[in-house]
Amino acid sequence: MKILCLNGPNLNRLGKREPAIYGSETLEDLTQSLIAHGERSNVQIDCKQSNHEGELIDWIHLAEDDQFDGIIFNPGAYSHTSYAIRDAISAISIPVIEVHISNIHSRESFRHQTILSAVCLGQICGLGTYGYTLALETFLHRRKGES
Secondary structure (H helix, E strand, C coil), rough: CCCEECCCCCCCHHHCHHHHHHHHCCCCHHHHHHHHHHHHCCCEEEEEEEHHHHHHHHHHHHHHCCCCEEEEEEECHHHHCCCHHHHHHHHHCCCCEECCCCCCCCHHEEEHCCCHHCCCEEEEECCCCCHHHHHHHHHHHHHHCCC
């Protein structure tokens, strides 16, 4: 099994950016933890981060071309603004799980609605970086045919 983990804008600032909301774990910490969890489960995890919408879209398209089995995606603020990313997710046949570290529903009102959730397999929010592990576990669960 191959899973792509995509992180959108400002997630390169994890550990520094608003630690009261996002915690002190860095993106490198998160990446290493997710890859290690994947290795224990015989899953290849490829993690990428970009502050650029077009690059994220290219990676979404390539995930299908490169036969990934799923995408764990924290689109950051693009969740609320990017119809182009929504269209990219709609254009592929592999499942995407939207992840947010904070509980977007308890924050500013503009964060309550996501454009992407309707085209994703599911959404995990408010559970910190553990949400990434839960997304991976969801893909593992589905692999066993226990959807």
